[in-house]
Amino acid sequence: MREDIKINDRVKDFEDQFISILQSVYDPEIELDIYNLGLIYELTLDQNGHCKVVMTFTDAGCSCADTMPDELVRRLKEIDAVKSVQVEIVWSPAWKMTRISRYGRIALRINPK
Numbered sequence: 076m077r078e079d080i081k082i083n084d085r086v087k088d089f090e091d092q093f094i095s096i097l098q099s100v101y102d103p104e105i106e107l108d109i110y111n112l113g114l115i116y117e118l119t120l121d122q123n124g125h126c127k128v129v130m131t132f133t134d135a136g137c138s139c140a141d142t143m144p145d146e147l148v149r150r151l152k153e154i155d156a157v158k159s160v161q162v163e164i165v166w167s168p169a170w171k172m173t174r175i176s177r178y179g180r181i182a183l184r185i186n187p188k
Contacts, residue, residue: 079113079174081129085120085156092154093118100147102132103139107182109147113174116165124158126151131170140164 076082076090086093097110109115109130117129128147132140144162151160172185180186 077110077113077115077176080115081117083119085122086118089120089154089156093151096147096150096153100143100150102137102143104137105133105183107175107179109143111176111179111182113176113179114170116168120156124156126157126160128160128162129165130162131165131168133170135166 076087076094082090082093094110097115098108100109101107102109102112102114105112112133114130114132115128116131117127119127128151130144130147132143144164147162148160151157175183175185
């Protein structure tokens with residue numbers, strides 16, 4: 076899991092599945108997945124199977140802000156341990172291009188520092 080995503084121990088138990096799901100949800104305007112784009116700030120999973128996602132968007136006018144949370148909820152429920160999902164959208168801290176992973180920078184043809 077990326078170091079800049081806060082997770083709890085229950086998420087660690089299913090880390091590969093979470094990463095796979097996050098890499099399958101794309102920002103349609105940028106054409107990069109939300110994991111490598113750095114839109115996810117926090118993931119928690121409790122003992123009852125409730126998953127909380129804290130995420131942001133690249134800007135407040137992002138057209139996918141209406142559809143992406145629903146897609147994320149639907150996809151995360153594909154993980155057997157996840158029974159319910161709450162997506163919290165935050166604007167602070169603001170997303171910055173520095174959150175894009177090395178892979179994402181290469182895919183977007185940005186200097187991959």
